[in-house]
Amino acid sequence: MTRTWAPFAALAVLGAMAVVIAACVGAVHIPLADILSALLHRSPDSRDWTSRVVWNVRLPRAIVAYLVGGALAVSGGALQGVFRNPLAEPGVLGVSNGAALGAVLAIFTGVTARLPAALPLAACTGAVLVTVLLLLIASRGAGAGSGPLLLAGVGLASLAAAGTTLTISLSLANYDVGRQVLQWLLGGLEARTWAQVAMGTAPILAALALVLADARKLDALLLGDATAASVGVAVVAVRRRLVIATAVLTGISVAIGGAIGFVGLVAPHVARRLVGAGHVRLLPACFLGGGAFLVVADVVARTVMAPQEVRLGVITAVVGAPFFLVILLRHRSAEVA
Numbered sequence: 001m002t003r004t005w006a007p008f009a010a011l012a013v014l015g016a017m018a019v020v021i022a023a024c025v026g027a028v029h030i031p032l033a034d035i036l037s038a039l040l041h042r043s044p045d046s047r048d049w050t051s052r053v054v055w056n057v058r059l060p061r062a063i064v065a066y067l068v069g070g071a072l073a074v075s076g077g078a079l080q081g082v083f084r085n086p087l088a089e090p091g092v093l094g095v096s097n098g099a100a101l102g103a104v105l106a107i108f109t110g111v112t113a114r115l116p117a118a119l120p121l122a123a124c125t126g127a128v129l130v131t132v133l134l135l136l137i138a139s140r141g142a143g144a145g146s147g148p149l150l151l152a153g154v155g156l157a158s159l160a161a162a163g164t165t166l167t168i169s170l171s172l173a174n175y176d177v178g179r180q181v182l183q184w185l186l187g188g189l190e191a192r193t194w195a196q197v198a199m200g201t202a203p204i205l206a207a208l209a210l211v212l213a214d215a216r217k218l219d220a221l222l223l224g225d226a227t228a229a230s231v232g233v234a235v236v237a238v239r240r241r242l243v244i245a246t247a248v249l250t251g252i253s254v255a256i257g258g259a260i261g262f263v264g265l266v267a268p269h270v271a272r273r274l275v276g277a278g279h280v281r282l283l284p285a286c287f288l289g290g291g292a293f294l295v296v297a298d299v300v301a302r303t304v305m306a307p308q309e310v311r312l313g314v315i316t317a318v319v320g321a322p323f324f325l326v327i328l329l330r331h332r333s334a335e336v337a
Helices: 002-024 032-041 049-082 095-109 118-139 146-171 175-185 194-213 215-221 225-230 235-257 263-275 279-303 312-336
Strands: none
Touching: 002 032, 002 049, 002 263, 002 279, 032 049, 049 194, 049 215, 049 235, 049 263, 049 279, 095 118, 095 146, 095 175, 095 235, 118 146, 118 194, 118 235, 146 175, 194 215, 194 235, 194 279, 215 225, 215 235, 215 279, 225 235, 263 279, 263 312, 279 312
């Protein structure tokens, strides 16, 4: 039993330590003892400046990073099962690009200024549309191997990116809107508050619960649609639920964190090494590991060129792009063999 839960405990402790470290790191140095005192004995409304910095600036940013990282990791792990492809990931397949296009259009049209909930709704809609198109491609047999599915993802990502670029070019006429769109697209968590935490927590947990409810059925889908149907799995309904849930996870993550890639690729593969391929154990491990990974990446983004911040999307790409190439080469070698 200890061995069974040891990886989860280790990932949870790593995530908690990462959040504490994130609370300690910033433009102003605050000793660890003061950080712990502010977390344990003071409130966000305290007049003490240390408590205000910790509770109102650093802690919500760390929690948003954890939520976004966990959501993207679970989305990647589920998509890899849905498409039976170890290279599937929201960014690689263009799902994140679809979410970004939806969100950018919401910002450009000014809807978000009147209705803040429009941003996550638009991002989720874009993510759903791209995921459904990928599912249609895979169901026609074009996604049986890694190459065709990845090419389809690249094509859809390019199409969404073209729409995003067009929107950016139009938005530059308005400096404030153009600047907001560009900063958001680069991916970053600066100026995140408890409002973003509140915006993301409920839909992410709801979508996560939906994915976990179908975890065992996702195992069956890995064996093929015919085999899954023979053991009583309603293949179409399960796949539809998973598509919606992963799109919500990706859309909400993009809405509150911007375009951040490769988390959904790195975290699931690391989690498989720790807890195995069964999705009942894999998906919770993805959430814990992805959350910890993105919090650490955000700390690196804030410190590697301090006092300037590197965009968080750059840090995850530096880690994730080589990781993707290694997995691609191994997968292609296995297909040839």
